[in-house]
Amino acid sequence: xxxxxxxxxxxxxxxxxxxxxxxxxxxxxxxxFLWYKKYPAEGPTFLISISSIxxxxxxxxxxxxxxxxxxxxxxxxxxxxxxDSAVYFCAAGGTSYGKLTFGQGTILTVHP
Amino acid sequence: EPEVxxxxxxxxxxxxxxxxxxxxxxxxxxxxxxxxxxxGQKVEFLVSFYNNEISEKSEIFDDQFSVERPDGSNxxxxxxxxxxxxxAMYFCASSVDPSAKNIQYFGAGTRLSVL
Numbered sequence: 001x002x003x004x005x006x007x008x009x010x011x012x013x014x015x016x017x018x019x020x021x022x023x024x025x026x027x028x029x030x031x032x033f034l035w036y037k038k039y040p041a042e043g044p045t046f047l048i049s050i051s052s053i054x055x056x057x058x059x060x061x062x063x064x065x066x067x068x069x070x071x072x073x074x075x076x077x078x079x080x081x082x083x084d085s086a087v088y089f090c091a092a093g094g095t096s097y098g099k100l101t102f103g104q105g106t107i108l109t110v111h112p
Numbered sequence: 113e114p115e116v117x118x119x120x121x122x123x124x125x126x127x128x129x130x131x132x133x134x135x136x137x138x139x140x141x142x143x144x145x146x147x148x149x150x151x152g153q154k155v156e157f158l159v160s161f162y163n164n165e166i167s168e169k170s171e172i173f174d175d176q177f178s179v180e181r182p183d184g185s186n187x188x189x190x191x192x193x194x195x196x197x198x199x200a201m202y203f204c205a206s207s208v209d210p211s212a213k214n215i216q217y218f219g220a221g222t223r224l225s226v227l
Contacts, residue, residue: 034215043116043203043218044155089155097167098143098207100216102155 003027004092006103013110019077021106023090026071030101031094035064035075038087038105048075052094080110114138116219118204124225125194133189133222135204144187145205145216146179148172155203161187194226 005024013019023033031052036044050057050064050073057064063076077084090103117136125131137144146158160167161179169177178190187206191198201223205216 036218041220043118043205043220046215046217049215091155097162098145098160098216099157099168099170100145100147101157102147104154 003030004090004101004103006088006090006106008106009104010107010109013080013108015082015110015112016079019075019080019084019108019110021075021077021088021090021108023073023075023103024071025073025092027092027095027101028071029095030092032092033064033066033073034091034093034100035062036089036091036102037084038089044089047088077108080108082110082112084108085110114217116204116206116217118202118219118222120222121220122223122225124227127196127226128193131191131194131224133191133202133204133224135187135189135206135219136185137187137204137206138217139185141206141208141217143167143207143209144179144181145207146189147203147205147218148200149203149221150197150200158189191224194224196226199224199226 034049035047038044048059048062050066066073087105089105091100093100119134144161149155159169159173176192180188201221203221204219207216
């Protein structure tokens, strides 16, 4: 199932700089998208979401951009902090009753 | 802040044995889900549950799997006869409703090891 793809397995960023995590999808029926963060030994924690009728949603340091024509979304973290180091999952929903389809995840490392 | 709790955190079992993974969803949530993540792979949807019925299940959720809400607080996943390939992290999630307006909150997971 490759409907949601995160092509970068890892990303390394300096503290204070911008982190950009990318996600591509293939299913046009997805109508909302979410980013989750996951620390080791914990469950995914919701970060931010965006509906397909919007192209941007912002919450503090986190902004999600959606480009429907390209079937691409990205998560921007500005400024990045060492505590942001985690695995970030892109997920998509709307094709059926609550089911979320996840990407493979991107390991973000923010260096002090 | 309310949270989804899962027990046990780690379950070790022998192949062919039955296991029950337990979850306590957030109290005012009505929709419940199980996902799993095999080591090194994606988080995969297993099943969604509402009003004491399965709303949807994936291909993975075959006859060996069942879910139940035995009382007003618990939500369980049973694997009748475990296989080696069932070894994974199992996550329970809950939401107020399944729409985009209401996010799914996840528990910390149960690591199932089938020997």
